[in-house]
Amino acid sequence: xxxxxxxxxxxxxxxxxxxxxxxxxxxxxxxxxxxxxxxxxxxxxxxxxxxxxxxxxxxxxxxxxxxxxxxxxxxxxxxxxxxxxxxxxxxxxxxxxxxxxxxxxxxxxxxxxxxxxxxxxxxxxxxxxxxxxxxxxxxxxxxxxxxxxxxxxxxxxxxxxxxxxxxxxxxxxxxxxxxxxxxxxxxxxxxxxxxxxxxxxxxxxxxxxxxxxxxxxxxxxxxxxxxxxxxxxxxxxxxxxxxxxxxxxxxxxxxxxxxxxxxxxxxxxxxxxxxxxxxxxxxxxxxxxxxxxxxxxxxxxxxxxxxxxxxxxxxxxxxxxxxxxxxxxxxxxxxxxxxxxxxxxxxxxxxxxxxxxxxxxxxxxxxxxxxxxxxxxxxxxxxxxxxxxxxxxxxxxxxxxxxxxxxxxxxxxxxxxxxxxxxxxxxxxxxxxxxxxxxxxxxxxxxxxxxxxxxxxxxxxxxxxxxxxxxxxxxxxxxxxxxxxxxxxxxxxxxxxxxxxxxxxxxxxxxxxxxxxxxxxxxxxxxxxxxxxxxxxxxxxxxxxxxxxxxxxxxxxxxxxxxxxxxxxxxxxxxxxxxxxxxxxxxxxxxxxxxxxxxxxxxxxxx
Amino acid sequence: xxxxxxxxxxxxxxxxxxxxxxxxxxxxxxxxxxxxxxxxxxxxxxxxxxxxxxxxxxxxxxxxxxxxxxxxxxxxxxxxxxxxxxxxxxxxxxxxxxxxxxxxxx
Ligand code: SF4
Numbered sequence: 001x002x003x004x005x006x007x008x009x010x011x012x013x014x015x016x017x018x019x020x021x022x023x024x025x026x027x028x029x030x031x032x033x034x035x036x037x038x039x040x041x042x043x044x045x046x047x048x049x050x051x052x053x054x055x056x057x058x059x060x061x062x063x064x065x066x067x068x069x070x071x072x073x074x075x076x077x078x079x080x081x082x083x084x085x086x087x088x089x090x091x092x093x094x095x096x097x098x099x100x101x102x103x104x105x106x107x108x109x110x111x112x113x114x115x116x117x118x119x120x121x122x123x124x125x126x127x128x129x130x131x132x133x134x135x136x137x138x139x140x141x142x143x144x145x146x147x148x149x150x151x152x153x154x155x156x157x158x159x160x161x162x163x164x165x166x167x168x169x170x171x172x173x174x175x176x177x178x179x180x181x182x183x184x185x186x187x188x189x190x191x192x193x194x195x196x197x198x199x200x201x202x203x204x205x206x207x208x209x210x211x212x213x214x215x216x217x218x219x220x221x222x223x224x225x226x227x228x229x230x231x232x233x234x235x236x237x238x239x240x241x242x243x244x245x246x247x248x249x250x251x252x253x254x255x256x257x258x259x260x261x262x263x264x265x266x267x268x269x270x271x272x273x274x275x276x277x278x279x280x281x282x283x284x285x286x287x288x289x290x291x292x293x294x295x296x297x298x299x300x301x302x303x304x305x306x307x308x309x310x311x312x313x314x315x316x317x318x319x320x321x322x323x324x325x326x327x328x329x330x331x332x333x334x335x336x337x338x339x340x341x342x343x344x345x346x347x348x349x350x351x352x353x354x355x356x357x358x359x360x361x362x363x364x365x366x367x368x369x370x371x372x373x374x375x376x377x378x379x380x381x382x383x384x385x386x387x388x389x390x391x392x393x394x395x396x397x398x399x400x401x402x403x404x405x406x407x408x409x410x411x412x413x414x415x416x417x418x419x420x421x422x423x424x425x426x427x428x429x430x431x432x433x434x435x436x437x438x439x440x441x442x443x444x445x446x447x448x449x450x451x452x453x454x455x456x457x458x459x460x461x462x463x464x465x466x467x468x469x470x471x472x473x474x475x476x477x478x479x480x481x482x483x484x485x486x487x488x489x490x491x492x493x494x495x496x497x498x499x500x501x502x503x504x505x506x507x508x509x510x511x512x513x514x515x516x517x518x519x520x521x522x523x524x525x526x527x528x529x530x531x532x533x534x535x536x537x538x539x540x541x542x543x544x545x546x547x548x549x550x551x552x553x554x555x556x557x558x559x560x561x562x563x564x565x566x567x568x569x570x571x572x573x574x575x576x577x578x579x580x581x582x583x584x585x586x587x588x589x590x591x592x593x594x595x596x597x598x599x600x601x602x603x604x605x606x607x
Numbered sequence: 608x609x610x611x612x613x614x615x616x617x618x619x620x621x622x623x624x625x626x627x628x629x630x631x632x633x634x635x636x637x638x639x640x641x642x643x644x645x646x647x648x649x650x651x652x653x654x655x656x657x658x659x660x661x662x663x664x665x666x667x668x669x670x671x672x673x674x675x676x677x678x679x680x681x682x683x684x685x686x687x688x689x690x691x692x693x694x695x696x697x698x699x700x701x702x703x704x705x706x707x708x709x710x711x712x713x
Contacts, residue, residue: 449690
């Protein structure tokens with residue numbers, strides 16, 4: 001077996017009040033083709049999700065994937081990815097989380113954990129290095145607790161404080177479609193993996209094991225770890241270390257790319273945002289800096305004990321017309337405690353606020369309101385919260401009429417904090433991303449914020465290639481799994497990634513092979529969606545972005561974006577309709593997909 | 608051009624004062640390093656303005672400004688518009704330049 005890996009995964013089947021766990025061998029070619037993380041996750045999802053499975057059905061898998069670098073001591077690698085079919089989008093979902101739970105999972109001696117089935121009662125799943133010792137135990141007393149409270153309860157039951165717990169909050173219990181899975185104060189956020197865990201009646205997962213993966217060249221790994229630890233203290237990460245991503249808020253407001261009031265504007269008064277900046281929040285509530293396990297950057301800035309990063313700050317702040325530090329911090333705290341994705345929570349609330357303003361809803365909800373009580377309603381599905389728990393797309397459809405025009409999502413996933421009308425490469429990246437409106441699997445915003453790129457105009461020639469490049473780059477980082485905040489440190493990302501894999505696994509990776517693995521992963525995610533019924537109409541932005549120019553100027557030309565989407569498909573080797581052909585699968589080494597459980601359209605092409 | 612109205616001062620006076628200079632605004636780490644929100648300097652090309660900034664705030668060199676050019680970790684934008692690194696870009700009186708640490712996202 002290649003170093004850094006175990007060559008097997010743990011398959012956990014839940015039924016009634018019992019668990020059956022077993023090791024399943026992984027073909028070594030899989031590790032070579034997909035590396036780990038989101039790549040391995042896409043592969044296992046394809047293998048384990050029955051075609052057309054409903055995301056919250058017992059047969060739908062919930063997958064935790066690790067990586068060869070996890071546990072090597074390389075900075076920022078204490079991460080795992082959670083992969084499932086999203087209950088929010090009905091398409092692929094992968095989200096990353098970090099810290100001690102990731103390191104604990106590696107000690108199980110497997111490269112991934114695949115959980116299928118459903119329990120009869122709310123339970124706690126204890127996973128053990130020896131599959132025969134995996135257990136479930138009913139946990140009625142934990143219902144209604146936050147993930148943090150569950151962790152404390154678990155720690156209280158055990159002599160060792162070194163217990164690794166991932167749990168869902170109230171939102172996951174209530175199957176809110178954007179519920180998170182939380183561990184060590186971190187959250188696997190987007191896409192609703194917490195609802196999938198809840199659908200299996202799993203309140204918590206704990207880990208027990210002592211396995212250790214060997215690496216091919218321990219001295220070389222240690223030398224690389226030292227080198228990157230040192231580089232991680234340089235200027236490339238200075239923003240994350242000193243201020244965190246929350247520093248974006250005032251800069252983005254100044255660049256007129258900060259979405260405000262459900263993407264109705266980008267203009268805010270400097271005085272308003274000032275109170276929400278890292279400096280403003282620190283003055284208001286005090287500041288401490290924390291870190292994921294094994295990270296030398298430490299970007300985790302907390303204000304009054306509440307973690308704050310740009311996306312949370314944008315979504316629960318200006319997007320909802322909120323500019324008061326106390327309201328913002330209370331809303332962020334509520335999401336963390338209840339287990340909700342902050343972007344989808346803010347996006348759905350902002351959409352509902354606009355509906356109320358327009359008289360489409362008669363709820364007493366207005367821009368600028370205190371959000372915490374509404375967030376609790378969402379998590380508990382109480383009153384109007386039940387409709388918002390389904391996300392902005394479902395809420396818009398239930399309202400009908402004009403509402404879907406300004407429900408700001410792609411494929412059901414609410415937009416992150418980048419105004420696409422003023423960032424036209426980002427507009428394409430958001431439209432085509434397999435996970436839905438997504439800044440983390442695309443990173444096209446980096447292209448828009450580069451010198452020489454006129455982000456206000458669509459660039460039909462270069463824009464699609466930029467999206468392909470940033471998607472591949474993100475897929476590489478998310479497969480290894482390296483924190484995105486280390487990316488500025490990598491001068492030659494693919495070559496350096498290959499070097500890390502060589503010394504860890506002992507396999508002769510090179511930069512080209514790593515890039516090919518990233519592109520394969522992007523295509524497999526798209527193929528999964530295709531298999532589940534995706535068509536090109538899903539790769540679009542909401543009408544607002546085509547029909548309503550920003551007051552400061554900037555709108556998306558529908559025909560041009562469609563042309564860019566087509567060009568993007570061609571660069572990826574897809575047809576005009578965005579379909580992946582069997583021939584393209586073979587080119588990418590995805591031969592096993594051809595003839596397997598494909599959607600009807602794909603099978604027809606093969607004939 | 609930024610036209611600010613300060614209490615007690617006629618807008619015309621303020622506009623005149625401003626229009627003689629180029630305003631450089633600092634955000635993020637650049638603001639931390641300079642410990643200032645903005646800096647006014649004389650009009651010129653982008654390279655000349657950045658040199659003046661570097662001279663006034665040596666802590667920005669070489670990480671953010673090198674020889675009057677933006678280093679890879681600096682994002683320069685004219686009045687918050689698209690990013691530029693064109694050293695010959697003319698910055699006339701009344702122009703505003705925004706300097707931000709370039710690694711964004713998250
Ligand atoms: S940079 Fe931040 S998110 Fe990334 S591993 Fe470190 S603490 Fe975690």
